[in-house]
Amino acid sequence: MKNLKNVNLKILKKSIIWILLFIIFLYSWVFIYSYVFEQDKIKIDKYNFEQLEKSKLILNNISTDSKKFFTLKDFNNIYDSDIKPIKNCYYISNSNWKEKYIFWFQLESLIYKFINFWKNYVYPKYDLPPSYFCWWSRNCSDNMVFNIFYKTISNPCRD
Numbered sequence: 001m002k003n004l005k006n007v008n009l010k011i012l013k014k015s016i017i018w019i020l021l022f023i024i025f026l027y028s029w030v031f032i033y034s035y036v037f038e039q040d041k042i043k044i045d046k047y048n049f050e051q052l053e054k055s056k057l058i059l060n061n062i063s064t065d066s067k068k069f070f071t072l073k074d075f076n077n078i079y080d081s082d083i084k085p086i087k088n089c090y091y092i093s094n095s096n097w098k099e100k101y102i103f104w105f106q107l108e109s110l111i112y113k114f115i116n117f118w119k120n121y122v123y124p125k126y127d128l129p130p131s132y133f134c135w136w137s138r139n140c141s142d143n144m145v146f147n148i149f150y151k152t153i154s155n156p157c158r159d
Helices: 001-036 039-059 072-080 110-116 145-155
Strands: 089-095 102-106 120-123
Touching: 001 039, 001 102, 001 110, 039 072, 039 102, 039 110, 039 120, 072 089, 089 145
Parallel strands: none
Antiparallel strands: 089 102, 102 120
């Protein structure tokens, strides 16, 4: 019995080592690929994060009873800010359920997608549960608000 336990432990250790090596290899490959072939996309992502930081200076100081905005254009007009996307639009609003605001954009480079584990980046978070829509539509799995967000961030801004 003790011998079987040692064999299982050795197999587990080897499996963990191989999984870790695979993950390291995968991240290394993504890192090299991105820095060789995606310099322009990395610049777009860096710029988007800079715009997020710039907007957070304003968003963190907005009171809960301030005028509501639901588009980047409204935000720029109300707060006289100069937040401009390079490629696709940002979804920005001070109406975000439990959070004070939301800032959402699409990631372009593979490395940023790997780092953030998603194709899109939302700050602070998207927290509307799908069950919220069950009384709006017959299909509880259809998250209409998410679809609006996604359409906004995957296309250039409309004036």
